[in-house]
Amino acid sequence: MNVAVVGAGAVGCYYGFLLAQAGHAVTLIGRPALVEAVGAAGLVLERAAGTASVPVRATEAGDGVSGADLVLVCVKSGDTEAAGAMIAGHLDPAATILSLQNGVDNAERLAAVLDRPVVPVAVYVATAMAGPGHVRHNGRGDLILGASKTSDRIAAAFTAAGIPTTVSARAxxxxxxxxxxxxxxxxxxxxxxxxxxxxxxxxxxxxxxxxxxxxxxxxxxxxxxxxxxxxxxxxxxxxxxxxxxxxxxxxxxxxxxxxxxxxxxxxxxxxxxxxxxxxxxxxxxxxxxxxxxxxx
Ligand SMILES: NC(=O)C1=CN([C@@H]2O[C@H](COP(=O)(O)OP(=O)(O)OC[C@H]3O[C@@H](n4cnc5c(N)ncnc54)[C@H](OP(=O)(O)O)[C@@H]3O)[C@@H](O)[C@H]2O)C=CC1
Ligand SMILES: CC(C)(CO)C(=O)C(=O)O
Known part of the structure; x- marks a missing residue:
């Protein structure tokens, strides 16, 4: 899959890393320091098993979502509308958009900005940024994905990438x-x-x-x-x-x-x-x- 991550912070970098490591083409959309660090040293994940890096594309621009089959929106809840406005004109019509955020109405608010469906995802992970382009994993990582036409296929791909994922109509x-x-x-x-x-x-x-x-x-x-x-x-x-x-x-x-x-x-x-x-x-x-x- 071509995957774009909007908001390359603790959650976006963690899931972006695992998907890139599993062979998916990942583009991170983040701040300048992140883009510079990832360009120089790849995306770094530190976890109990050790520290590793993967090469990924990184950009500050909203057109980083162009050509993506799957878009993970991982900004804090107060940034949802701005992130939506940044990517709205660049999304592929067939792309599936996931909201990996806390709070219960981000998917709904993002869908209103994008004027298309957004799948809510409950995220059970503990991660933190150790520095630009360097994410630290402190526990868990499983997801509950809302139901959609593509959710079963996405859940299978995530699970194969080491992200235990279930689909629920009641996410x-x-x-x-x-x-x-x-x-x-x-x-x-x-x-x-x-x-x-x-x-x-x-x-x-x-x-x-x-x-x-x-x-x-x-x-x-x-x-x-x-x-x-x-x-x-x-x-x-x-x-x-x-x-x-x-x-x-x-x-x-x-x-x-x-x-x-x-x-x-x-x-x-x-x-x-x-x-x-x-x-x-x-x-x-x-x-x-x-x-x-x-x-x-
Ligand atoms: N961290 C965790 O363990 C967990 C977090 N969550 C939830 O996941 C969501 C994301 O959290 P988390 O990853 O920790 O947050 P972070 O602040 O680490 O990551 C969000 C990133 O997105 C960046 N960003 C915001 N707007 C834009 C934009 N328009 N363009 C590019 N980059 C942008 C932020 O930059 P800047 O800071 O400069 O604005 C920041 O780097 C939240 O809703 C949180 O509650 C859920 C479960 C666990
Ligand atoms: C579950 C909890 C409370 C864990 O710290 C959390 O999600 C948060 O800190 O935002």
């Missing part, structure tokens, strides 16, 4: 379950800069997380989403299995970058308002993170 339910986890941990970890294990030990934290999760479940169910009945246990378990982890929102704030909070707790607040469901705990977390993003 959005999986995205919601992930969103609920993000709503529970991301803001609290960001505001306190605590990893999840120490966060859960804080006074009142489990009760606060329980409130957040209950609000999210009420909004999801009012929106027709099916949430697993044991979601609260799943959320609390993550704080044990990933006890040393700080949320991506904590990492964004520590680097002085805008976070995805508008698309996490902020999304639940907006959706709840539209559906008549009160979301005071999510509203407060959203507001506090917005204040922390703009300290001056």
């Amino acid at each position: 959005v339910d999986a995205l919601w379950a992930k969103l609920i986890t993000n709503c529970a941990y991301n803001a609290l970890s960001a505001l306190t800069q605590r990893p999840y294990g120490r966060l859960l030990q804080g006074e009142g934290v489990v009760a606060a997380i329980t409130d957040v999760v209950r609000e999210c479940v009420a909004v999801a169910e009012a929106d027709g989403v099916s949430v697993p009945p044991d979601i609260l246990d799943t959320v609390l378990d993550l704080g044990v299995t990933m006890s040393g982890q700080r949320s991506s929102t904590a990492q964004d704030l520590a680097r002085g970058r805008a976070s995805e909070i508008d698309h996490l707790n902020g999304f639940v607040v907006r959706k709840g308002a539209a559906l008549g469901i009160p979301t005071p705990a999510n509203r407060l977390l959203h507001t506090l993170v917005k204040l922390a993003e703009h300290k001056d």
